[in-house]
Amino acid sequence: MDIAKDLALIDALCARDFPSEHERYHIAWLGPGDWPDVSDCYAYEAALVELFTQRWGAAERWGTVTLEERITRGEAIPEPWLSLTASAIDVRTWEVPDSIRRLTLAVADREDESRPRIWAAVTEADPP
Template sequence: MNIARHIALIEELCFRPFTAEHDASGVEEGGPGYHVVVLESSQGDCGARAATVEQYEKDRDALYDRLASRWGETAPCNLQTTLLRTEQEEIPEPWAWLSARARVAYLWEAEGTGRWVVVVVVDREQAHDVQLLAVVTETAPP
């Protein structure tokens, strides 16, 4: 993992204009009010899934340390609660999408940008790759 590269990309997303409609192109996707970027991906190596999840959680924690020194320490956000709420209420994107794919998120309000930065490990769906994602959104967490 290249932390410096990931931090630079996250900083860039804090200022990049959002697309008007959902757009998925390669390792990046976005929609009205959010960007999603794949920082790391298991790329089909499901045989070592548990080890990959563990490594990506360590990578997420390393990113947390760097981002917390910039925007402050935050408690992890339990996305299971958000997922349960999707059954009863309309949860805005990208939060509904994230809660269906990840269990825990670290998030910050990026000072001076009006945007939220989220770092997650996507591992809920056994049939899909494990991924380390960064999300930048103008929508506050629900």
């Protein structure tokens, strides 16, 4: 686990151009992906949250239940929020200073709780 490497990746994603005018986001998986213990994943997420909070202030924290309900009703939810809702229950979002971008961090633990992963997205789109 190399937190410095993941911080550098997030910095690069915050600065990088988006793939196209229709794909206005970057998604990355952080950490090793194969955690020795499930609790290690959540501890790593907590360390990342602490570092981003030191950098950019307190995150907005919200659950994806409302988005999930809107999807169920047939509402179109844009990416990366659609993918986030499918994989995570709880997220944190920071506004990137001097930018219109935001970083969203979550543990993707909705599908298989025995193998959670840390999901990060950089986008210009506010949560719907």
